Amino acid sequence: MKEKLYTIPVNEAFQADCECPICLMKKTLEDNAIDFTMGPSYMEDDVRAETDKIGFCSHHIEKLYENQNRLGLALMLKTHMDKTIKDIEKLANTGKVSSPSLFKKKTELSGVKAYIDHIDNSCYICERINNTFNRYIDTIFLLYQNDDEFRNKLKQSKGFCTSHYGLLYEEAPKHLKTDRAEDFMKSLNFVYLENMKRVRDELEWFTDKFDYRYVNEPWKNSKDALPRTMIKTNSLINKDAVSK
Ligand SMILES: [Zn+2]
Numbered sequence: 193m194k195e196k197l198y199t200i201p202v203n204e205a206f207q208a209d210c211e212c213p214i215c216l217m218k219k220t221l222e223d224n225a226i227d228f229t230m231g232p233s234y235m236e237d238d239v240r241a242e243t244d245k246i247g248f249c250s251h252h253i254e255k256l257y258e259n260q261n262r263l264g265l266a267l268m269l270k271t272h273m274d275k276t277i278k279d280i281e282k283l284a285n286t287g288k289v290s291s292p293s294l295f296k297k298k299t300e301l302s303g304v305k306a307y308i309d310h311i312d313n314s315c316y317i318c319e320r321i322n323n324t325f326n327r328y329i330d331t332i333f334l335l336y337q338n339d340d341e342f343r344n345k346l347k348q349s350k351g352f353c354t355s356h357y358g359l360l361y362e363e364a365p366k367h368l369k370t371d372r373a374e375d376f377m378k379s380l381n382f383v384y385l386e387n388m389k390r391v392r393d394e395l396e397w398f399t400d401k402f403d404y405r406y407v408n409e410p411w412k413n414s415k416d417a418l419p420r421t422m423i424k425t426n427s428l429i430n431k432d433a434v435s436k
């Protein structure tokens with residue numbers, strides 16, 4: 193039962209005080225993947241073979257840069273460039289560029305185009321995250337199917353960001369038995385919408401506080417309403433939003 197391994201992080205995330213437990217799990221996976229990649233493992237051959245081949249997406253290259261291991265990142269990008277140059281040299285048509293004949297040109301260019309598309313759409317960090325992330329999602333449904341306590345936990349949670357609400361909405365029928373799926377959808381819709389409205393209202397109070405008439409009123413829960421809103425709308429957890 194591989195899934196059993198993941199019940200702990202999933203339960204912990206659903207217990208945490210956060211606007212989306214799935215964002216929270218993803219953030220932890222991301223932090224771990226960055227630390228792993230910038231730790232000693234970037235000198236290991238199998239890791240480097242992968243990073244040379246697929247590189248990083250722009251979101252994660254920025255995170256890696258922030259990590260401050262400049263030498264590690266430079267070494268990784270150097271050999272990634274070596275590989276890109278070598279592969280493109282092999283694939284690129286160095287011969288004459290013929291007039292745009294619809295049939296021939298297309299196939300000649302497709303090697304380079306396909307190669308670049310692949311690099312553009314792949315990322316070592318994203319792949320590391322996604323392997324475990326997908327199993328976390330499976331675990332959510334496994335727990336919802338079988339565990340009464342978890343079902344209550346979900347119902348009492350602070351809901352989800354819009355993107356992860358959509359993911360659960362889409363995946364539920366594939367994982368749950370019909371009765372459970374119906375119950376899940378009801379809970380999911382309720383918990384998502386109720387908490388969207390709660391944060392929307394807190395954000396509204398945050399904006400009201402800029403009005404001189406409310407200047408002496410209490411902040412209530414609105415002081416960090418903006419970073420918490422950014423979780424709901426953009427799945428973005430920054431440090432201002434976590435420790436409330
Ligand atoms: Zn989320």
Ligand SMILES: [Zn+2]
Nearest residue numbers: 249252315318
């Ligand atoms: Zn990435």
